[in-house]
Amino acid sequence: MSPIRRSILVALATALIATVAAPAGAQSTLETVKKRGKLIAGVKTDFPPFGTVDAAGKNVGFDVDVAHRFAKALFNDEQQVELVAVTSGNRIPFLQSSKIDIIIATVTITDERRQVVEFSEPYFMSGSLILVPRASAVTSLDDLGGKTVAVIQGAIQDKDVEQLQPKASRVKFGKVSEAVLALKGGRADAYVHDDIVILSLAKENADLKAVGKTFVPRPYGIAVRKGDTEFINWVNAELKKMHTDGTYDRLWKKYFADVEQFLIKP
Amino acid sequence: MTAYGFEWAAIARGLPYLLEGAGLTVMISSVAMVLALVLGLALAAISQAPGPVARRLVAAYVEVFRNTPLLIQIFIVYFGLPQLGVKLSPFLSGLAALVLYAAAYNTEIFRAGLEAVPHGQFEAARSAGLGELQILRYVIMPQAVRICFPALGNNLVSLVKNSSLVSTIGMVELMFVANDISFNNFRTFEIYGTAAVMYVVIVLALTRLLRAAEGRLLRAPA
Numbered sequence: 228m229s230p231i232r233r234s235i236l237v238a239l240a241t242a243l244i245a246t247v248a249a250p251a252g253a254q255s256t257l258e259t260v261k262k263r264g265k266l267i268a269g270v271k272t273d274f275p276p277f278g279t280v281d282a283a284g285k286n287v288g289f290d291v292d293v294a295h296r297f298a299k300a301l302f303n304d305e306q307q308v309e310l311v312a313v314t315s316g317n318r319i320p321f322l323q324s325s326k327i328d329i330i331i332a333t334v335t336i337t338d339e340r341r342q343v344v345e346f347s348e349p350y351f352m353s354g355s356l357i358l359v360p361r362a363s364a365v366t367s368l369d370d371l372g373g374k375t376v377a378v379i380q381g382a383i384q385d386k387d388v389e390q391l392q393p394k395a396s397r398v399k400f401g402k403v404s405e406a407v408l409a410l411k412g413g414r415a416d417a418y419v420h421d422d423i424v425i426l427s428l429a430k431e432n433a434d435l436k437a438v439g440k441t442f443v444p445r446p447y448g449i450a451v452r453k454g455d456t457e458f459i460n461w462v463n464a465e466l467k468k469m470h471t472d473g474t475y476d477r478l479w480k481k482y483f484a485d486v487e488q489f490l491i492k493p
Numbered sequence: 494m495t496a497y498g499f500e501w502a503a504i505a506r507g508l509p510y511l512l513e514g515a516g517l518t519v520m521i522s523s524v525a526m527v528l529a530l531v532l533g534l535a536l537a538a539i540s541q542a543p544g545p546v547a548r549r550l551v552a553a554y555v556e557v558f559r560n561t562p563l564l565i566q567i568f569i570v571y572f573g574l575p576q577l578g579v580k581l582s583p584f585l586s587g588l589a590a591l592v593l594y595a596a597a598y599n600t601e602i603f604r605a606g607l608e609a610v611p612h613g614q615f616e617a618a619r620s621a622g623l624g625e626l627q628i629l630r631y632v633i634m635p636q637a638v639r640i641c642f643p644a645l646g647n648n649l650v651s652l653v654k655n656s657s658l659v660s661t662i663g664m665v666e667l668m669f670v671a672n673d674i675s676f677n678n679f680r681t682f683e684i685y686g687t688a689a690v691m692y693v694v695i696v697l698a699l700t701r702l703l704r705a706a707e708g709r710l711l712r713a714p715a
Contacts (some may be wrong), residue, residue, distance in 0.1 A: 319676075399663055413580065
């Protein structure tokens with residue numbers, strides 16, 4: 228047998244073994260977390276104001292505060308949470324492979340994602356906006372025809388831009404910071420992402436500005452593994468408590484006060 | 494929680510895109526390979542020049558590019574250089590970084606090969622009336638290349654696999670396509686598994702080619 232054919236066979240055999248050996252966990256993640264004494268949450272580190280890292284290297288942001296709040300509810304100690312940095316691309320694989328218990332990382336709820344994860348009730352509404360250099364003449368999606376548009380791999384805007392402005396050529400990056408660098412270095416004419424992150428980036432970078440009218444608003448949800456209804460019910464109950472006890476409003480004011488007029492409050 | 498079901502259909506749907514990505518992987522790797530071989534050989538030859546200057550300059554280049562992560566080099570070329578006014582296309586940025594990185598290793602491999610040829614060979618060739626370049630071309634090189642062939646092969650295999658790093662700067666090669674598909678359909682195992690098999694096939698083709706070339710070299714009269 229030729230080495231090529233043999234290697235293909237080996238790979239196929241490996242795939243078959245993986246199919247047969249796939250574990251069928253019956254326990255809810257909630258039990259595992261309680262037994263472990265610590266929640267492992269996937270959060271963003273490059274997505275202001277939901278998940279970033281401050282100058283001292285500490286995770287901060289709306290989602291990070293939610294993670295701490297969950298830890299407090301579970302263990303009466305908001306520090307009993309391990310924060311794992313995820314990106315738009317890898318967050319769902321991280322959840323599927325049990326590297327994290329829960330995704331609190333600006334996941335837009337879509338039908339495709341519903342097939343593979345369990346979503347909470349919406350906790351934020353986000354549309355998309357366009358970030359461009361200050362001198363740019365671009366004011367809307369229509370102006371992006373024939374232009375190079377940066378998007379994030381695995382983010383919904385990849386498909387949105389493809390559908391709404393098929394004449395734009397998309398260049399895809401793994402992280403928000405890379406897309407911003409590409410925009411600043413003239414490697415892209417515009418960068419399209421969730422309104423809230425674009426507004427924050429425009430505020431932080433004097434050489435960039437947010438343009439366009441918010442398009443395709445969709446809700447963010449917290450995600451747990453598919454079929455884990457016990458855990459997602461717990462998450463929903465906690466979110467509800469956050470609304471009734473004023474935590475949600477407090478976080479909203481803390482993180483969104485200065486861009487509030489652009490946002491849709493759920 | 495649901496058991497993981499292997500989905501052949503996900504592979505079938507992704508295959509055309511993955512093959513297209515593999516095409517670019519083969520392309521950028523082959524061009525980088527040729528350039529890194531030429532550059533490595535040239536620098537190794539230069540480092541043999543009399544006097545310390547050339548040797549030290551080559552050594553400095555080797556240390557810089559061999560002792561820094563390839564990913565940093567790619568980011569410096571792609572994101573950093575435009576701030577200094579040097580804007581290479583994504584393809585050229587990725588290619589430049591791959592070539593500079595692989596050539597640093599190639600330089601060392603060729604240098605080791607050149608220095609392994611016994612000094613008596615130089616003296617014998619010189620006394621036979623050959624010029625310096627002739628000595629290098631007809632006496633030293635044929636022996637040196639044979640000595641360094643296995644190490645060179647290893648480095649070229651690494652180059653193919655390292656080319657996956659240019660996915661980070663938006664080059665639509667095999668790794669990029671695999672990310673792109675699995676980030677959308679979440680069939681991580683199937684898609685990365687298929688991409689891995691494709692890398693194996695590419696590298697096996699390369700090692701066969703290298704073995705054939707080695708065979709020819711060994712057959713050639715010294």
